[in-house]
Amino acid sequence: MKFKLIAQDGKARAGIIETDHGLIETPIYMPVGTQGTVKATEQRELIELGAQIILGNTYHLYLRPGMEVIEQAGGLHHFMNWQKPILTDSGGFQVFSLTALRDIADNGVTFRSHLDGSQHVFTPESVIQIERQLGADIMMVFDECTPYPCEFEYAKKSNEMTLRWAERCIIAKEKQPALYGHSQALFGIVQGSVYPEIREMSARALTKLELEGYAIGGLAVGEPLEEMYRMTEFTEQFLPTDKPRYLMGVGTPENMLESIERGVDMFDCVIPTRNGRNGMLWTRDGTINIRNAQYKTDFTPVDTECDCYTCRTFTRSYLRHLFVTKEILALQLASIHNLSLFLWIVRESRNAILEKRFAEWKTTMLARFQVSSTVSEQPSISFI
Amino acid sequence: MKFKLIAQDGKARAGIIETDHGLIETPIYMPVGTQGTVKATEQRELIELGAQIILGNTYHLYLRPGMEVIEQAGGLHHFMNWQKPILTDSGGFQVFSLTALRDIADNGVTFRSHLDGSQHVFTPESVIQIERQLGADIMMVFDECTPYPCEFEYAKKSNEMTLRWAERCIIAKEKQPALYGHSQALFGIVQGSVYPEIREMSARALTKLELEGYAIGGLAVGEPLEEMYRMTEFTEQFLPTDKPRYLMGVGTPENMLESIERGVDMFDCVIPTRNGRNGMLWTRDGTINIRNAQYKTDFTPVDTECDCYTCRTFTRSYLRHLFVTKEILALQLASIHNLSLFLWIVRESRNAILEKRFAEWKTTMLARFQVSSTVSEQPSISFI
Numbered sequence: 001m002k003f004k005l006i007a008q009d010g011k012a013r014a015g016i017i018e019t020d021h022g023l024i025e026t027p028i029y030m031p032v033g034t035q036g037t038v039k040a041t042e043q044r045e046l047i048e049l050g051a052q053i054i055l056g057n058t059y060h061l062y063l064r065p066g067m068e069v070i071e072q073a074g075g076l077h078h079f080m081n082w083q084k085p086i087l088t089d090s091g092g093f094q095v096f097s098l099t100a101l102r103d104i105a106d107n108g109v110t111f112r113s114h115l116d117g118s119q120h121v122f123t124p125e126s127v128i129q130i131e132r133q134l135g136a137d138i139m140m141v142f143d144e145c146t147p148y149p150c151e152f153e154y155a156k157k158s159n160e161m162t163l164r165w166a167e168r169c170i171i172a173k174e175k176q177p178a179l180y181g182h183s184q185a186l187f188g189i190v191q192g193s194v195y196p197e198i199r200e201m202s203a204r205a206l207t208k209l210e211l212e213g214y215a216i217g218g219l220a221v222g223e224p225l226e227e228m229y230r231m232t233e234f235t236e237q238f239l240p241t242d243k244p245r246y247l248m249g250v251g252t253p254e255n256m257l258e259s260i261e262r263g264v265d266m267f268d269c270v271i272p273t274r275n276g277r278n279g280m281l282w283t284r285d286g287t288i289n290i291r292n293a294q295y296k297t298d299f300t301p302v303d304t305e306c307d308c309y310t311c312r313t314f315t316r317s318y319l320r321h322l323f324v325t326k327e328i329l330a331l332q333l334a335s336i337h338n339l340s341l342f343l344w345i346v347r348e349s350r351n352a353i354l355e356k357r358f359a360e361w362k363t364t365m366l367a368r369f370q371v372s373s374t375v376s377e378q379p380s381i382s383f384i
Numbered sequence: 385m386k387f388k389l390i391a392q393d394g395k396a397r398a399g400i401i402e403t404d405h406g407l408i409e410t411p412i413y414m415p416v417g418t419q420g421t422v423k424a425t426e427q428r429e430l431i432e433l434g435a436q437i438i439l440g441n442t443y444h445l446y447l448r449p450g451m452e453v454i455e456q457a458g459g460l461h462h463f464m465n466w467q468k469p470i471l472t473d474s475g476g477f478q479v480f481s482l483t484a485l486r487d488i489a490d491n492g493v494t495f496r497s498h499l500d501g502s503q504h505v506f507t508p509e510s511v512i513q514i515e516r517q518l519g520a521d522i523m524m525v526f527d528e529c530t531p532y533p534c535e536f537e538y539a540k541k542s543n544e545m546t547l548r549w550a551e552r553c554i555i556a557k558e559k560q561p562a563l564y565g566h567s568q569a570l571f572g573i574v575q576g577s578v579y580p581e582i583r584e585m586s587a588r589a590l591t592k593l594e595l596e597g598y599a600i601g602g603l604a605v606g607e608p609l610e611e612m613y614r615m616t617e618f619t620e621q622f623l624p625t626d627k628p629r630y631l632m633g634v635g636t637p638e639n640m641l642e643s644i645e646r647g648v649d650m651f652d653c654v655i656p657t658r659n660g661r662n663g664m665l666w667t668r669d670g671t672i673n674i675r676n677a678q679y680k681t682d683f684t685p686v687d688t689e690c691d692c693y694t695c696r697t698f699t700r701s702y703l704r705h706l707f708v709t710k711e712i713l714a715l716q717l718a719s720i721h722n723l724s725l726f727l728w729i730v731r732e733s734r735n736a737i738l739e740k741r742f743a744e745w746k747t748t749m750l751a752r753f754q755v756s757s758t759v760s761e762q763p764s765i766s767f768i
Contacts (some may be wrong), residue, residue: 037706040713089635315463332426
């Protein structure tokens with residue numbers, strides 16, 4: 001993997017990540033394909049929408065279909081037939097947020113599956129093995145994502161463990177070669193909750209390990225937005241400029257604009273698809289709840305400026321009808337549109353950076369978005 | 385609407401139906417778009433699959449979104465953005481099968497909505513008005529679809545009422561002009577349960593009314609397959625050769641082959657999409673339940689001879705994973721594939737008729753299908 005910084009506008013950056021599965025133009029939003037599919041969206045539709053890289057979740061894929069199936073398929077790219085880049089998380093976030101009865105020790109984490117209660121162990125070494133079997137272009141180190149709020153002492157100790165785990169991941173990566181002939185990069189994850197001194201320590205230590213990219217983790221976990229921006233801004237200064245920076249689990253279009261301004265290159269978040277499935281649609285002029293009665297005879301597109309299949313083809317009236325009647329097509333069309341808007345935001349941000357007008361673009365868009373969205377806690381609809 | 389009989393091979397027919405929304409090559413299978421969407425399938429995908437006409441359900445669309453919305457949208461074609469032909473049923477089947485507390489009188493049927501219990505009345509006149517508002521290229525007359533089994537006397541009386549209703553539909557159609565500038569044909573429906581003498585009476589009387597096409601209704605409602613074929617074969621002889629014949633609610637690929645051989649031109653059925661959503665996939669060599677463990681590491685397509693997006697792109701192993709993990713993409717890919725196979729069956733049947741080799745084609749395919757499928761009673765998965 002290579003990263004090239006193409007342009008800078010203030011702290012906002014435009015770059016190119018080169019992988020064996022193709023180029024990624026940054027800043028980039030990565031649609032989340034938790035279980036080997038970006039929910040309700042076909043792979044060819046992701047291509048049509050301009051998705052350049054998607055995310056896969058190590059924890060979920062490890063449990064189902066399991067590594068035996070993935071390895072026999074020739075890795076995740078072949079299993080799901082997605083031939084552009086993939087990033088896999090380390091499973092850490094899910095192990096700490098989804099599972100019960102977990103036991104965290106310096107060696108690793110023992111946990112019970114949220115599906116059947118079966119017991120498993122994730123260690124830095126086993127996670128690297130799984131990520132090798134998945135064959136992601138970008139692997140993440142195994143880390144502990146601290147919750148919010150989090151005591152200073154816990155955050156400090158946790159981060160020290162995360163740093164030791166990062167070193168073990170690097171060694172494990174060297175010992176376990178790639179399985180499918182393409183190269184796999186490894187990114188470190190800066191933790192430290194909302195404590196600047198831990199964040200600084202974490203970033204400095206990880207930078208010394210010369211990883212191929214750096215994520216800012218442990219944010220977007222419930223802290224106030226201002227804390228998230230403050231920590232992102234603070235952490236950024238300790239990260240090398242010649243490596244990509246990835247703000248994990250973020251966020252809304254507004255969150256992305258604010259973070260791009262603070263020097264972030266990569267984002268992932270489930271909200272466009274998850275909230276889309278609940279009828280929340282993003283437009284260039286704020287979000288709408290398409291179920292509302294006001295759209296009953298609104299025969300305009302969701303967003304008149306959008307060129308996605310949903311907006312090119314269907315009206316708000318039709319989409320509302322699909323949601324009211326609980327039709328699966330509602331979930332498909334909402335996901336397509338929201339992903340389209342999220343990908344448009346980062347694409348236009350990149351253009352603005354290249355043309356040195358990012359601040360103006362950001363101001364214009366924030367004014368248009370009007371209502372400040374936050375990372376939504378709305379539960380996803382269970383469809384089967 | 386015009387119908388042209390192009391070729392005949394035994395009783396099997398190849399024809400062309402010309403509508404203001406384009407041509408329909410028969411024999412044809414019509415995907416069912418109950419609520420203004422063929423479930424889990426995008427309109428552009430229907431085009432890609434070669435769908436030439438889809439069906440809309442009058443009862444469901446009347447309740448939601450309601451005729452006010454549909455009329456303001458400029459009809460169902462515009463509402464759902466489907467610019468090829470549409471056929472709407474009369475609502476009769478749903479009124480008799482879905483609703484409670486219905487009161488059948490010669491004037492019409494009073495029923496309560498299955499959604500909210502609200503009371504409504506369907507008469508031949510009101511149904512024609514609704515079908516005018518929907519703007520279907522082919523409208524069906526309001527009929528009573530008798531259940532199976534059904535006493536002779538009830539079936540006879542019911543059919544006499546259905547015939548009176550057909551006459552009233554014709555008059556209503558003349559009085560209520562088309563709303564959207566394109567012409568709308570009206571088809572009659574032969575009833576008579578499994579009683580040849582009622583079927584003959586029904587077919588003869590309807591033929592005299594010179595409708596633009598004739599459906600065989602009241603079959604595929606639980607009677608033995610052999611009864612269905614026997615009634616279809618018996619009824620066909622009384623239908624004019626210069627009008628299309630539509631066997632309502634039928635059926636599996638095998639049912640369609642048997643019925644094409646008996647002179648049927650048009651079919652509709654929810655099984656490819658409904659059963660697809662339950663993991664039942666049709667192949668040229670029989671049906672498979674994709675959830676089965678045997679497909680866990682089966683990296684072949686669902687059907688190696690199929691050229692649909694699902695089969696071109698994904699493996700049985702991946703599809704099984706999507707079903708096991710309850711992913712929405714499972715429903716999309718299964719629907720695409722099954723619709724593709726159903727549309728392929730009628731397309732190839734047409735080619736075989738044109739080349740005077742239908743009997744041979746049918747024998748070959750029935751041998752390949754091996755297991756005789758019947759219209760499945762499997763319930764659909766409720767996804768929200």
